[in-house]
Amino acid sequence: MENNPFSVFDYEDIQLIPQKCILEHRSQADTSAQLGSHTFKIPVVPANMSSIIDEKLAQWLAKNNYFYVMHRFEPDKRLAFVQKMQEQHLIASISVGVQPHDYQLIDQLAQQQLIPEYITIDIAHGYAKTVADMIQYIKSKLPTTFVIAGNIATADAVHFLEEAGADATKVGIGPGRACITKIKTGFGTAGWQLAAIRLCAKAARKPIIADGGIRTNGDIAKSLRFGASFVMIGSLLAGHDENPGEILERNGQKFKVYYGSASALQKKEVKNIEGKKVIVPYKGSLQATLKEMQEDLQSAISYAGGTQLSDLRHVNYVVIKNSIYNGDAAVINHDLGNLNS
Numbered sequence: 001m002e003n004n005p006f007s008v009f010d011y012e013d014i015q016l017i018p019q020k021c022i023l024e025h026r027s028q029a030d031t032s033a034q035l036g037s038h039t040f041k042i043p044v045v046p047a048n049m050s051s052i053i054d055e056k057l058a059q060w061l062a063k064n065n066y067f068y069v070m071h072r073f074e075p076d077k078r079l080a081f082v083q084k085m086q087e088q089h090l091i092a093s094i095s096v097g098v099q100p101h102d103y104q105l106i107d108q109l110a111q112q113q114l115i116p117e118y119i120t121i122d123i124a125h126g127y128a129k130t131v132a133d134m135i136q137y138i139k140s141k142l143p144t145t146f147v148i149a150g151n152i153a154t155a156d157a158v159h160f161l162e163e164a165g166a167d168a169t170k171v172g173i174g175p176g177r178a179c180i181t182k183i184k185t186g187f188g189t190a191g192w193q194l195a196a197i198r199l200c201a202k203a204a205r206k207p208i209i210a211d212g213g214i215r216t217n218g219d220i221a222k223s224l225r226f227g228a229s230f231v232m233i234g235s236l237l238a239g240h241d242e243n244p245g246e247i248l249e250r251n252g253q254k255f256k257v258y259y260g261s262a263s264a265l266q267k268k269e270v271k272n273i274e275g276k277k278v279i280v281p282y283k284g285s286l287q288a289t290l291k292e293m294q295e296d297l298q299s300a301i302s303y304a305g306g307t308q309l310s311d312l313r314h315v316n317y318v319v320i321k322n323s324i325y326n327g328d329a330a331v332i333n334h335d336l337g338n339l340n341s
């Protein structure tokens with residue numbers, strides 16, 4: 001901190017301060033959120049990880065007006081996926097890396113006039129020339145596609161990617177539940193993810209997607225308060241019927257596996273491992289969890305004294321270092337899991 005001292009905080013350090021309610025019912029609060037030229041039901045997107053989303057879930061999310069990003073870990077299926085979604089008149093939203101086969105995919109999409117509505121460039125360290133080059137390549141071949149680039153942690157990185165042409169940037173290095181980047185490299189936004197969102201959002205001219213570290217539905221409202229337009233969520237949306245993978249039983253309790261995209265399980269080799277496998281309680285229906293998220297956001301809007309998500313932006317807050325869960329964050333997560341089971 002010698003050269004750049006600033007105070008930081010994370011989700012559990014913040015409480016938003018209620019304002020006078022102007023609604024008669026929470027259902028009157030509008031949780032719809034725009035990204036690019038489409039408007040979605042809530043400002044939440046399930047993480048583009050293969051333990052969270054598959055094609056079936058992507059189709060369900062698109063049909064039900066939720067934003068989704070398909071993962072990039074079955075690279076050869078992406079072209080056909082875009083085609084399938086467009087045949088059904090559904091939004092196509094895919095991920096790419098920065099390898100030669102990703103460039104080849106962009107060429108094929110352009111040649112076949114299959115224009116995805118959204119492409120997310122998803123690499124571990126997104127503040128990189130390789131990402132700027134890919135943004136520019138996508139924009140040259142598919143100029144109408146909305147390009148999300150990440151992941152990053154700083155205002156400088158936001159400027160860099162926006163200048164390269166990104167339509168939105170994704171913030172969060174290391175706060176994820178299946179992440180070990182913080183331990184293996186010493187770098188990232190773990191422990192100050194909310195403050196990083198604030199710094200990046202202040203620098204941004206385009207939307208910010210807060211990615212990683214969301215542990216409760218209230219953290220979504222806090223992310224929006226500090227400048228995020230959308231929130232990407234992994235572990236809180238893991239463990240459902242609709243997520244890929246089997247239900248496990250241990251000592252009479254049900255679980256599902258959630259693993260990082262840079263875990264040995266995903267990579268199938270032990271090289272540059274920055275992710276791990278965790279088991280999460282089985283939570284039943286994802287549909288029910290998403291509905292509860294929407295209801296909790298509606299309630300948050302009402303506490304903000306507003307009618308829509310943008311009313312969360314200017315609400316006052318207090319910093320209450322490490323105290324809102326009284327050391328019981330794990331218990332709270334467990335209880336939330338049980339609500340849906």
Ligand SMILES: NC(=O)C1=CN([C@@H]2O[C@H](COP(=O)(O)OP(=O)(O)OC[C@H]3O[C@@H](n4cnc5c(N)ncnc54)[C@H](OP(=O)(O)O)[C@@H]3O)[C@@H](O)[C@H]2O)C=CC1
Binds near residue numbers: 123
């Ligand atoms: N949000 C987060 O905190 C993190 C997320 N992840 C996720 O895991 C997945 C796989 O990540 P991973 O396989 O590690 O890398 P990526 O697949 O993201 O790597 C893509 C390219 O970037 C290069 N690269 C990656 N990290 C670095 C770095 N620190 N410095 C220089 N070049 C780098 C890689 O080269 P090379 O492999 O040759 O080094 C590769 O050419 C992605 O989905 C990513 O989003 C991974 C780590 C952190």
Ligand SMILES: Nc1nc2c(ncn2[C@@H]2O[C@H](COP(=O)(O)O)[C@@H](O)[C@H]2O)c(=O)[nH]1
Binds near residue numbers: 213261
């Ligand atoms: N450092 C790593 N981060 C990862 C890995 N796989 C995914 N991720 C990131 O985590 C979020 C989800 O976070 P959660 O707290 O909601 O579970 C995801 O969107 C990625 O950005 C990984 O292997 N290593």
